[in-house]
Amino acid sequence: MQPLHLTGLSQAELSDFVASLGEPDYRARQIFSQIHARRLRSFDEMTDLPKELRAKLSEQTTISTLALESRYISTDGTRRYLFKTRDNKPVETVFIPEENRDTICFSSQSGCPLQCTFCLTAQLGLLRNLTAGEIVEQIIFALNDAYGVGVQPPRGTNLVGMGAGEPFLNFEELMKAIRIMKEPNGLHIVPNRTTVSTAGIVPRIRELATIPDRPHLAISLAAPNDELRNELMPINKKWPIDELMAACKMFEKSLKRGERFTFEYVMLDGVNDSAEHARQLANLINRYRLHAKVNLIPHNPAEPLPYQPSPMVRVEAFQSILESKGVHAFIRRPRGRDILAACGQLAARSSPRLSEQL
Numbered sequence: 001m002q003p004l005h006l007t008g009l010s011q012a013e014l015s016d017f018v019a020s021l022g023e024p025d026y027r028a029r030q031i032f033s034q035i036h037a038r039r040l041r042s043f044d045e046m047t048d049l050p051k052e053l054r055a056k057l058s059e060q061t062t063i064s065t066l067a068l069e070s071r072y073i074s075t076d077g078t079r080r081y082l083f084k085t086r087d088n089k090p091v092e093t094v095f096i097p098e099e100n101r102d103t104i105c106f107s108s109q110s111g112c113p114l115q116c117t118f119c120l121t122a123q124l125g126l127l128r129n130l131t132a133g134e135i136v137e138q139i140i141f142a143l144n145d146a147y148g149v150g151v152q153p154p155r156g157t158n159l160v161g162m163g164a165g166e167p168f169l170n171f172e173e174l175m176k177a178i179r180i181m182k183e184p185n186g187l188h189i190v191p192n193r194t195t196v197s198t199a200g201i202v203p204r205i206r207e208l209a210t211i212p213d214r215p216h217l218a219i220s221l222a223a224p225n226d227e228l229r230n231e232l233m234p235i236n237k238k239w240p241i242d243e244l245m246a247a248c249k250m251f252e253k254s255l256k257r258g259e260r261f262t263f264e265y266v267m268l269d270g271v272n273d274s275a276e277h278a279r280q281l282a283n284l285i286n287r288y289r290l291h292a293k294v295n296l297i298p299h300n301p302a303e304p305l306p307y308q309p310s311p312m313v314r315v316e317a318f319q320s321i322l323e324s325k326g327v328h329a330f331i332r333r334p335r336g337r338d339i340l341a342a343c344g345q346l347a348a349r350s351s352p353r354l355s356e357q358l
């Protein structure tokens with residue numbers, strides 16, 4: 001039997017487990033805080049727990065299940081990690097330092113069942129859903145690697161669920177991880193600092209709108225009409241654009257003051273980047289009166305994907321058309337390009353040339 005993974009337990013679950021060991025409840029709070037606030041990775045370091053309890057915990061449980069396989073560090077400071085789970089499935093995480101905050105891009109699945117044609121991860125298919133503990137561990141590892149074990153990051157931490165996998169196909173574990181990470185006694189990363197990106201799982205968008213303490217929403221759109229979106233993101237055949245927009249409209253009612261949701265639009269040379277596509281996209285957003293912003297994402301070319309990035313002048317022209325029709329659009333600066341850290345490039349390959357020996 002696998003040892004119990006404590007990192008994926010809520011405080012209440014940890015209390016039950018600690019009670020089953022015959023220990024007082026305050027031990028559960030201590031253990032939770034050692035794992036999540038102090039980010040300790042071994043029971044030996046938990047010196048304020050009695051030795052006998054540490055021995056019991058070591059016998060029956062574990063804190064770490066992800067084994068680091070490779071770490072890549074970009075010239076721009078972005079760090080990309082490739083882990084293996086206990087059952088040998090790949091998991092990737094990206095840490096992006098910025099001036100005022102750090103962003104950690106985590107994976108929710110190993111591989112992905114959706115078949116977006118511009119995405120390398122799609123080539124793996126779905127290997128399996130990650131557990132809440134495996135999601136939380138990615139964040140703890142990245143913070144420890146960047147700052148040292150337990151060292152408070154000097155800037156705020158934002159989380160984005162844009163790594164490998166479709167987060168809304170692993171909804172329960174994703175939301176559990178988000179609840180664990182918001183605990184003031186732990187990592188204390190509130191859902192308001194987390195954005196989850198979906199390819200358009202409509203029922204989950206509707207469900208997310210009903211959750212009071214929920215993360216922000218981003219939708220990967222990639223095309224302004226069904227014909228093209230069916231081709232680029234086959235999930236569109238199940239939930240076409242009109243159904244997706246209707247769910248967005250419903251979601252919009254749950255937005256808090258100052259909050260907007262985002263459409264991510266990957267720019268593929270000669271495929272979805274014409275002036276006509278820009279007009280169609282603006283008309284779509286305006287037809288539904290959505291107060292959304294659009295992030296234009298330069299595509300990162302990678303074999304064997306059949307696409308090239310749009311030239312910057314076309315990306316800028318696309319942005320101007322959206323803006324001229326009242327749609328706020330931003331061009332995302334690619335980060336970690338040299339280490340294949342971009343969205344849609346995870347888990348499908350490693351680049352030994354860039355790997356740091358660990």
Ligand code: SF4
Binds near residue numbers: 113115120122163165
């Ligand atoms: S873009 Fe996202 S949803 Fe689509 S195949 Fe890749 S990981 Fe899955």
